[in-house]
Amino acid sequence: MNNENVFFNPGDAISSSHDYKEARRSAQIIKANKPTAGQIIIAKNAKNGTYAIYLAENARDEKHGEPYKITDKL
Numbered sequence: 001m002n003n004e005n006v007f008f009n010p011g012d013a014i015s016s017s018h019d020y021k022e023a024r025r026s027a028q029i030i031k032a033n034k035p036t037a038g039q040i041i042i043a044k045n046a047k048n049g050t051y052a053i054y055l056a057e058n059a060r061d062e063k064h065g066e067p068y069k070i071t072d073k074l
Helices: 018-033
Strands: 005-008 014-018 040-045 051-055 066-073
Touching: 005 040, 014 018, 018 040, 018 051, 018 066
Parallel strands: none
Antiparallel strands: 005 066, 014 051, 040 051, 040 066
16 A cells, blocks of 8 residues: 555546445556546545545645545556
């Protein structure tokens, strides 16, 4: 698991789940269906503990996003 912090706007999430395995499975499906979409990040919301899937290019700065911990990159 990665301890790297990143900030995202929750509205930019492609998908979210309370279960890491479900989030990873969704991310793998997204990556398989859109291989040119760029890097996909699975991140855990620091406030509520849910996992969300984001495109890496949608990362924000701390003033414009909520804190997440990166758990996986595809």
